[in-house]
Amino acid sequence: MTTNPxxxxxxxxxxxxxxxxxxxxxxxxxxxxxxxxxMAAVVAGDITSEDLRISPETLALQGQLAAAAGRRxxxxxxxxxxxxxxxxxxxxLEMYNSLRPNASTAAQLEExxxxxxxxxxxxxxxxxxxxxxxxxxxxxxxxxxxxxVAPLAPQEA
Amino acid sequence: MTAVAxxxxxxxxxxxxxxxxxxxxxxxxxxxxxVEEWPEKGLVAMExxxxxxxxxxxxxxxxxxxxxxxxxxxxxxxxxxxxxAIDVDTCEAAMAxxxxxxxxxxxxxxxxxxxxxxxxxxxxxxxxxxxxxxxNVVEIxxxxxxxxxxxxxxxxAHSTSAKDNPIQVAADAAEGAVRGFAxxxxxxxxxxxxxxxxxxxxxxxxxxxxxxxxQCALEEATELDLGMRGITAYAETISIYGTESVFVDGDDTxxxxxxxxxxxASRGIKMRFTSGTGSEVQMGxxxxxxxxxxxxxxxxxxxxxxxxxxxNGSISCIGVPGAVPGGIRAVAAENLVASxxxxxxxxxxxxxxSHSAMRRTxxxxxxxxxxxxxxxxxxxxxxxxDNMFAGSNLDTDDYxxxxxxxxxxxxxxxxxxxxxxxxxxxxxxxxxxMQALFAELDLPPITDEEIEAAxxxxxxxxxxxxxxxxxxxxxxxxxxxxxxxxxLVRFLERAGFGDVAENYLQVLRQRVSGDLLQTAAVLTGxxxxxxxxxxxxxxxxxxxxxRLTGERWEELKKLRHVTSAENPEEEVV
Numbered sequence: 001m002t003t004n005p006x007x008x009x010x011x012x013x014x015x016x017x018x019x020x021x022x023x024x025x026x027x028x029x030x031x032x033x034x035x036x037x038x039m040a041a042v043v044a045g046d047i048t049s050e051d052l053r054i055s056p057e058t059l060a061l062q063g064q065l066a067a068a069a070g071r072r073x074x075x076x077x078x079x080x081x082x083x084x085x086x087x088x089x090x091x092x093l094e095m096y097n098s099l100r101p102n103a104s105t106a107a108q109l110e111e112x113x114x115x116x117x118x119x120x121x122x123x124x125x126x127x128x129x130x131x132x133x134x135x136x137x138x139x140x141x142x143x144x145x146x147x148x149v150a151p152l153a154p155q156e157a
Numbered sequence: 158m159t160a161v162a163x164x165x166x167x168x169x170x171x172x173x174x175x176x177x178x179x180x181x182x183x184x185x186x187x188x189x190x191x192v193e194e195w196p197e198k199g200l201v202a203m204e205x206x207x208x209x210x211x212x213x214x215x216x217x218x219x220x221x222x223x224x225x226x227x228x229x230x231x232x233x234x235x236x237x238x239x240x241x242a243i244d245v246d247t248c249e250a251a252m253a254x255x256x257x258x259x260x261x262x263x264x265x266x267x268x269x270x271x272x273x274x275x276x277x278x279x280x281x282x283x284x285x286x287x288x289x290x291x292x293n294v295v296e297i298x299x300x301x302x303x304x305x306x307x308x309x310x311x312x313x314a315h316s317t318s319a320k321d322n323p324i325q326v327a328a329d330a331a332e333g334a335v336r337g338f339a340x341x342x343x344x345x346x347x348x349x350x351x352x353x354x355x356x357x358x359x360x361x362x363x364x365x366x367x368x369x370x371x372q373c374a375l376e377e378a379t380e381l382d383l384g385m386r387g388i389t390a391y392a393e394t395i396s397i398y399g400t401e402s403v404f405v406d407g408d409d410t411x412x413x414x415x416x417x418x419x420x421x422a423s424r425g426i427k428m429r430f431t432s433g434t435g436s437e438v439q440m441g442x443x444x445x446x447x448x449x450x451x452x453x454x455x456x457x458x459x460x461x462x463x464x465x466x467x468x469n470g471s472i473s474c475i476g477v478p479g480a481v482p483g484g485i486r487a488v489a490a491e492n493l494v495a496s497x498x499x500x501x502x503x504x505x506x507x508x509x510x511s512h513s514a515m516r517r518t519x520x521x522x523x524x525x526x527x528x529x530x531x532x533x534x535x536x537x538x539x540x541x542x543d544n545m546f547a548g549s550n551l552d553t554d555d556y557x558x559x560x561x562x563x564x565x566x567x568x569x570x571x572x573x574x575x576x577x578x579x580x581x582x583x584x585x586x587x588x589x590x591m592q593a594l595f596a597e598l599d600l601p602p603i604t605d606e607e608i609e610a611a612x613x614x615x616x617x618x619x620x621x622x623x624x625x626x627x628x629x630x631x632x633x634x635x636x637x638x639x640x641x642x643x644x645l646v647r648f649l650e651r652a653g654f655g656d657v658a659e660n661y662l663q664v665l666r667q668r669v670s671g672d673l674l675q676t677a678a679v680l681t682g683x684x685x686x687x688x689x690x691x692x693x694x695x696x697x698x699x700x701x702x703x704r705l706t707g708e709r710w711e712e713l714k715k716l717r718h719v720t721s722a723e724n725p726e727e728e729v730v
Contacts, residue, residue: 017672034669047643052643059422059674061671065690069693071676074463081421084420093381096378101410101413102405128415131240131412132410135233135410
């Protein structure tokens with residue numbers, strides 16, 4: 001998460017909603033401010049879906065607000081979400097499907113975890129996937145490893 | 158009283174039932190299904206000898222025993238709850254508190270919500286069950302009143318069509334929004350219709366009242382796709398279950414669902430999970446636990462995943478708890494536990510439940526009277542025969558009854574009476590906006606006859622049939638062309654529906670701020686996010702918390718027919 005003190009001040013409940021009280025802290029991943037997201041800009045074709053996304057920095061700010069309200073797990077969710085912002089939509093969906101029961105081998109889950117960690121610096125997401133892999137192994141929820149087709153047993157007469 | 162049962166003998170009568178019994182036999186309530194408890198199979202609401210006893214043990218900062226099971230015996234629900242939901246630092250002290258003491262804290266107005274929530278952070282599922290088992294239904298309502306996360310109650314509607322007609326969905330969404338629903342939900346008969354119906358819901362909603370939030374209930378991955386495109390504003394149909402076997406049958410795990418929760422937040426999209434008593438026994442594997450014990454496991458799983466809220470209160474399985482003794486008390490208790498665990502609670506009352514109008518009403522009072530984040534999740538804003546969620550506990554026929562109950566009890570159930578001219582105007586405008594948008598998108602045209610029908614319709618029977626194949630082709634092209642919410646805003650603006658476009662844009666802008674990701678967030682009519690931070694429930698006994706007063710109370714005093722005090726011949730408008 002961003003630790004730049006200028007960007008991530010200590011927020012309190014009084015700062016919520018950020019769109020009303022702290023709009024100056026908000027920007028899109030494409031660098032636009034809330035004030036840039038006008039109808040005129042939409043009509044001119046200057047706004048795309050990419051401009052209506054949340055930035056990792058904003059998720060960090062919302063995480064501060066959640067933590068300040070005593071909602072630890074919600075803040076942890078926002079931490080994972082902030083890491084996920086840079087992962088393309090299709091890949092997020094693919095990773096989700098891979099986490100379904102009996103969908104992936106231990107090696108496939110480790111591959112996802114490594115990719116999260118190395119490609120996207122998504123360390124808490126990677127930790128969640130590795131934790132899932134451990135539990136799935138213990139609960140028999142991993143896909144079976146691909147193994148060469150065993151020869152048919154000779155038929156008993 | 159007589160000591161001997163009366164008999165027909167000697168009188169020549171051969172009646173086996175009395176005339177009174179015949180009348181009672183014909184009462185609608187006797188069409189409902191009731192069944193004996195069967196605790197061994199989990200067919201029991203909340204009082205079962207087969208539920209585990211509360212216990213917790215911490216070693217080296219880790220929970221190693223939970224409700225009688227050691228870590229090597231944990232199923233994946235135990236593991237997830239132990240590792241993510243329960244506060245390791247406080248659990249031993251919290252668990253050492255007598256259950257009756259905790260139950261009294263919940264009811265006692267002098268104990269703050271914060272203190273009740275704090276002790277709840279350290280409790281196991283069996284302990285939470287042990288606490289709520291001590292509470293009668295009025296105490297459960299007291300608890301909901303105090304622990305609900307948002308101060309101001311709200312309501313959610315279903316807007317669907319038996320013919321998946323997007324114009325009907327738009328018109329009924331507009332009427333629902335103007336009547337006061339903060340959230341609107343749709344789903345489909347034919348899933349391929351989803352893009353057009355979801356667009357209808359969004360456009361109609363923004364016509365009725367800017368800032369209404371919409372969702373389309375579909376399979377997880379498709380629902381997320383519509384959300385990412387900005388065609389819908391939030392998601393709710395993310396089902397979780399209380400036993401490992403049923404969770405796996407649903408093709409998910411707590412980890413896949415936790416990942417999905419983060420995926421939604423990473424796109425700035427509000428999301429809540431869904432669970433409810435009775436789902437496990439209905440799906441055939443309750444593992445011999447009571448319905449409420451399993452639901453409490455779901456609630457803690459949701460909390461552990463860090464999702465902001467939960468839709469619970471049996472939901473589509475209401476027939477199961479509804480059939481057993483104390484079942485509706487258990488349903489109220491699950492809403493209480495979700496609220497107590499500091500989650501937004503969209504509290505059910507959303508499925509056809511009883512043939513008896515009296516029983517339908519009594520079923521909703523434990524949520525309506527104390528107020529919840531969404532009293533219904535949802536209320537059918539179409540006649541029940543058009544409700545593609547298989548009908549709701551309330552539908553459009555009940556609008557006036559609901560408004561009268563709000564006025565009788567001075568309780569805010571999130572709706573209001575709206576004058577006929579206003580309703581006709583928003584229905585007409587929603588249909589016209591859809592006509593213009595369909596033209597811009599090169600979709601099968603909407604005729605003036607359809608607009609006229611939408612303005613005055615009650616049900617899907619009142620609309621001309623559409624060319625379904627052409628619509629489905631159009632729906633496919635919307636997805637293939639990659640149409641997004643921002644495209645829809647631009648087209649609405651270009652087609653002369655600038656105010657609707659502006660409302661829609663305001664909703665989309667919320668993604669950038671993430672304000673709607675906080676617990677129990679809704680958008681007010683002036684697009685201010687209202688959540689359990691800036692509208693935190695501060696109930697602390699009589700005279701505190703949300704009170705129906707002032708302008709809102711004046712609004713709720715209005716009904717379809719109210720006689721003038723000065724002139725009894727006149728009605729107040």
